[in-house]
Amino acid sequence: MQTHTSRSASVCRLAAAAAATLFSALPAQASALDETINAVFASTTGWFVNFIFAPLPGTSFPWIVLWLVVGAVVMTLYFGFIQFRVIRHSLQLVRGDFSDPKDAGEVSHFQALATALSGTVGLGNIAGVAVAVSIGGPGATFWMILAGLLGMASKFTECTLGVKYRNEYPDGTVSGGPMYYITKGFAERGIPGGKALAILFAIFCVLGSLGGGNMFQANQAHQQIAGVFGDFPGWITGIIFAVIVFAVIVGGLKSIARVTDKIVPFMGVLYCGTALVIVLMNYDKIGWAFGQIFAGAFTGLGVAGGMVGALIQGFKRAAFSNEAGVGSAAIAHSAVRTKEPITEGFVSLLEPFIDTVVICTMTALVIVITQQLMIDPATGLYIIQDGRIATVGGTSGVGLTSAAFGSAVSWFPYVLAVAVILFAFSTMISWSYYGLKAWTYLFGEGKGQELSFKLLFCLFVVIGAAANLGPVIDFSDAAIFAMAVVNIIGLYMLLPIVKRELESYLSRLRSGEIRKFR
């Protein structure tokens, strides 16, 4: 016993010494490696980013933002403000009021919602919002909330279609998502070009899963870890993350995913709870904060680009966070068994509400209310440095959120660090699934195809952690918005199908043919 203890102690010392030498030798080489990865990455993806974010001719307004806004508005109007009409029924569905007890043991509406939420609630809510308010000012929050409310209609449409047109295989598994509803739905309506559009979507989905669903997450997780424990090369975090992701998606070590998926909801509640406490601690500034949000929404309060700048940032970050119109949620929801595809749509429209209207707003409020954004006392306008608002301590991204929480609750950055890592991880696992579904759509179902995608996914974890925030965030956005371009075209074409489903369901609900089980 004695010798065993002393031996293990000496092994520990040896390992520590080895690690110390390794780390002391690394920095010079490591930062060079980080820079190389960064330069190569920025130069190879630049053209794609430029195309997606190209402004409308003669303005500084990116066409992609207009595309998303118009899409969400059209769907909101077409379905007669569906997001407000059915929300009570959505809650009843989630509570299980309409679930047939005979189907117990199948995935419930609550589980479908929770799984989809753990894929969307992530760094977009923590880091993305910080980016939005530091570039677009507090006013971006207003546009973010509006985008969240409108996005509920897009989410409703895509998730209904996802379930309706999924593929079911003899072994009971299913594959669904925009690539399937675009192909089958277009064929059903006799619209040409479905196959080509579906392939285009699948390509963008693979890029999106490697970008926003992977590199952005790894990058921000690294920033947060480095912020708490001191700076060290990003590729080290990348390799550690890649190994864990590898263990889960390739090694089938589901227990890790299961554990994080169980902790993530509690982290979400803890995050919102703490944010609420901080807001209440500053109750005297709540009125002022909302004043800043509303005033900023229409004037910009001196932010670069003014009102338009705030609007662009708000809509961009909201779309990136709740993924409404992007098509990813349609993949997640399509695996759920239900007799009525439309019920999945009703449930899914709660996601943008929880994700953006509740959680994102909390983050923004905490940043504004703790006065992280520096105001020039003379003019009352925000101080602009390098195109964004100067912050106390010069933080950005997840660092800004961390500083905002830390200024009120000193130990919270540690909790946030854990939350960020878990959120990042669960989002990566979800997106690895979305990417995989798109990949197998392109290359066919099979073990070999699956493995090749999973290995590629792990490689991008390392690249994402090592690259700088700028190029990574640009590429992540571009890839995710490219998915939205294709998906929303598909949604426009298939709107009448969803309308038919909706009217049929609502009339059966009114007539009592669809009834409560409890």
Next chain:
Amino acid sequence: MSNTIIVAYDGSAAGRRAVDFAAALVQGAECSLVLLHVLEWSPYSFLTPDEVEERHARRKVELARAESAIVAPIKADLEAAGLKVNAQIRYGNVTDTICEVAQETGARQIVIGRTGQAGVMSRLFGSVAGALAQVAPVPCTIVP
């Protein structure tokens, strides 16, 4: 009053004693026996995307396994002894489901073994038998 007796069986030795006890009650009397096996399931647990996708297939496997390994052998034994058995497999919270079935069938009595899957968890959170003793809608016999 109906003459149905429910016996909850989880495959354990105590469960088997409960079945035998219930069989003795039913034997010779004008009673029918419901043999109930509940698979613990909460619609509010959290699943990964993979688990969501596999759920339907896995449910089929779970039901088949419960049928072949747990319910069918006991049912065969009871039928061999000349009893009429209505076997049911359900998903849900074990205690709640037993109570639901008791109400649906208008059962006269519930019979259950005292120690199902005993262990630290049931010591901490209470056992099914303990919970049933408190909430059962009809008389409940707990077989040691």
